[in-house]
Amino acid sequence: MEVYLDNNATTKVDEKVFEEMKPFFCEVYGNPNSLHSFASKSHSKMVEALDYLYDGIGAADEDDIIITSNATEANNWVVKSVWLDKILDGDKNHIITSEVEHPAITAACNFLETKGVEVTYLNVNAEGVLEAKVVEDAIKDDTALVSIMWANNETGKLFPIKEIGEICKAKGVLFHSDATQAIGKVTVDVQDANVDLMSFSAHKFHGPKGVGGLYIKKGVELTPHMHGGNQMDGRRAGTVDVASMIGMGKAMHLATNTMAIAYEKNHVGMLRDKLERAILKLPDTIVIGGTGNRTPNTTLISIKGVEGESMLWDLNQNGIGASTGSACASEELEANPVMNAFGSDSELAHTGIRFSLSRFNTEEQIDYAIKHITDAVHRLRNISSSYAYTPKNHHSEL
Template identity: 35%
Template sequence: MPYFDHAATTPIRPEVISEMTTILEQVYGNPSSIHRNGRTAHETLEKSRQTIARQLQVKANEIVFTSGGTEGDNMAIIGTAFARQHEGKHLITTNVEHPAVLNTMNYLESQGFEVTYLPVNKVGQITPQQLKKALRADTILVSVMYANNETGVIFPIEEIGEILADYPATFHTDAVQVYGKIPLNPKAANIDLLSISAHKINGPKGVGFLYQKEGVKLAKILHGGSQEEKRRAGTENLAGIVGMASAIDFLTEEQQQINWEVYQQFHTYLLERLNQEGIQFEVNGDVEHHLPHILNLRFFGVPSNLLLMHLDLQGIAISTGSACSAGDVEPSHVLEAMYGKDHQSLKESIRISFGYRNTQDEVVMLADTLIATVKRLKKDSSE
């Protein structure tokens, strides 16, 4: 079954499964135990931490293991808010963030914090000037995603980092969707906190990490043991962490560049085919600043739920938006922020996302099936 929903989750590489199986069978000690089994587990844990730190060009002690992107976002946002609330209670984010950020901000509003939500324009983009204008003397945190999970729009993170270099606010970015797609250097971008999830990079679910720049203070949100240098309580998911590090090993700068070019080819081919066939469609999002593996398309006059269902029946997996809200009947909050609450795009848009194991033949099949299905649904609706 051709799978084009890699922005939701990705298949685990067989090499990663093999590494994890070895750990589950042979390295079963608790990394906090002092006997030989524990020491072996601890050494394995730290080796994985070093692998991740090396790729990000940061210190190993700046990597905190988590259960995934949601926990990383919560740690960064709630942790900063409570640690710095004596300095101010103003937070800044955008209105198209992942629910892990938006719902966390909503929670903090109930705790007396004030949140400014930067609105995106019609192509789902913000400007550094918007952020600069929103900054106040009591702003303690700015949280802006690196790239949007529904549209693939890349935000001006480096420019925001430059602005915040001269400002005391902590800078967090949810980089879940962009990690492994382009080389990241949080120090160069002046990022203080950066959250990642392994299952978006062909690693296991239920594991991730938070980059916490040395010196950045966070209040604890989990209380228990002294794991992760007393920053995140709970016995580490060693097999998952090793699996994540193994997946990261495959994401060299060279491989990321190769992937980018392949996904861009898929992206371009699909758009060209749709244009050649005279399909009425438009791309949702900033076409100048986007991740090539994500393509959010509106097909005029074609309900997205019907299109998804018909493609699924023909063995092709796509999405109508974020997997974290796919079970909801509510329309995409991202498209709503771009177009308005009652815009028809909210009912006529799908997300296609490419990834590991997708081939040109599969993309040709996707184009053929998509075009035929759209034409059939359009014809049915006009009769």
Template identity: 80%
Template sequence: MEVYLDNNATTKVDPEVFKAMEPFFCDIYGNPNSLHKFGAGTHKKMVEALDYLYSGINAADEDDIVITGNATESNNTVIKGIWVDKILNGNKNHIITSEVEHPSITAVCKFLETQGVSVTYLPVNEEGILEAQQVADYIKEDTALVTIMWANNETGKLFPIKEIGQICKDAGVPFHTDATQAIGKVPVDVQACNVNYLSFSAHKFHGPKGVGGLYIQKGFEVTPLLHGGEQMGGHRAGTVDVASMIGMGVAMKLATSEMALAYENNHVRKLRDKLENAILEIPETIVIGGKENRTPNTTLISIRGVEGESMLWDMNQKTIGASTGSACASEDLEANPVMNAFGSDSELAHTGVRFSLSRFNTEAEIDYAIDVIKGAIARLRSISSSYAYTPKNHVSEL
């Protein structure tokens, strides 16, 4: 049996999405900016896809949703655009973010620091909680942007986006959120949460890879990352990948319907909890960040005495896909900064394994995964030169 439990990395394309995309490769292929009937036919379907995107995040008609290559491009567009608009050409020089953002946020912020920009990286506590008041405490007169993710990609922890949005609105500071891991898992409402910019990627909610979106609220313009033609209202030059845009629109429609979100919150959560609880029956296993306030599909579990990558190897031999909480950027097995930020000790920082489910997982798959995981833990601990079980260390949450 093959079991895919790495859906926070990417998801399979929903068959309904693939079916909707097919005509736009060979049948409906006109450039949507062309005036002839071939372009008009394409343009009509693009407008329909945009409607699905607007509805999925409750954007207002006067707002903009820019089609990008992915959330990484969207994040870069906002942060570098703010840098040009409010820092290079304004009197602002400060950005607020968190210590556990996706690299497409932190890497840009690190780059801007080399250009003289001041960046505040807000910490999270051992439960992965970022208090909204932390944002309020660090906003200054020269704060150009606050960028905080909606849901963490490794733990699934949800941040207080609505409260942060209100704080930023009251302070007159633009607010951006990377909602890549939230869409299709929890309700996302840009109007209710006072979000000015929002990023997402289609392949995280069963759409195609290579296409994403950037929501821009009316009145919050940003200098484009790509200059050229007037596509996307001048926000992003270049001919749009029509088939992928259509696929993203349909995927958004399917993922954000009331029925889909209810299924995620009930069925997917039930499967996640079954897997998680079975692993936690094993001594000295913990859920990083605890069980509360998470997306319903994600768990990051640390297994003392078992290197995350060794665990992935064993699971892969039994055709189970997951991901590690350890970033092997060097021979020194550099610990994942997210786990460090959560207060994990030096040993546990290398032992995390992330399981992320989707609506396509079945209970039979989870039963199989549980058997394989238990066997792998037993085997790897039996050959470990450093692991020795001590009952007093058996806890279920960190």
């Protein structure tokens, strides 16, 4: 059996999404910006896809949603455009973000630091959440941007986006949120949350890879990301990947309706909790950040005495895919940065395993995963030089 439990890294494309995309490769292939009938067939479907995107995140008609290649592109665009618009051409020189952001934000901010920009990286509390008051206290007269993720990609912890948005609005500071790990798992409403800018990627909610979006609130100005044409209101030139855009729209529609969110919360949450409870029956295991206030599909568990990479190797031999953290940093063998941010000791920071589920997981798969995770823990602890293994620590039933 194969069991995929790494859905925060990427998700399978829903077959309904694939079917929606297929005609736009070889049958309906006109450039949507042309004036002939070939173009109109593409254009009408693109409008439908955009409607799905607007509805999915609660955007107003006068707002913009710009199609990008992914959230990494959108994140970089926001950070670097703020540098161009408000720092180089303005009187501000300060950006606020958190220590647990996706590398697309932190690396872009690191780059701006080399250009003389002051960046404040706020730490999370013991539960892995950034408190709104901490953001408020960090804002200064020259703060140009606050960028805080909606949900953490490793722990699933939800941040107080609405409260932070209200603070930024009151202080006149631009507020951006990376909602890549939130869409399709919890309700995302950009108007209710007071965000000015928001990034997302289709492949995190069962859409195709290579396409994402940037929500831009009416009145927010960003330097165009690419020049050369009038596509996307002149903000991102270039012929749109029609098939991928249509696929993203369909995936958004399937993932964000009321029934879909309820299914994610109840069915997926139940499977996640079953898996988590079983692992926690093993001694010396903890959920990093605790079990409250998080997306229903994610758990980051530290298993003392078991190196994360060794655990993944064992699981992979039995057809189970999981992760030690962000896939964008998976080739790094350094300690998990999120666990370091929580203040975990050096040993625990190497032992985090992230399991992230989707609506395509089944209870049979979870039962299979529980058995092999348990076997792997016993085997690896038995040969570990850092963990005192005794027979009484062995749980034969979970």
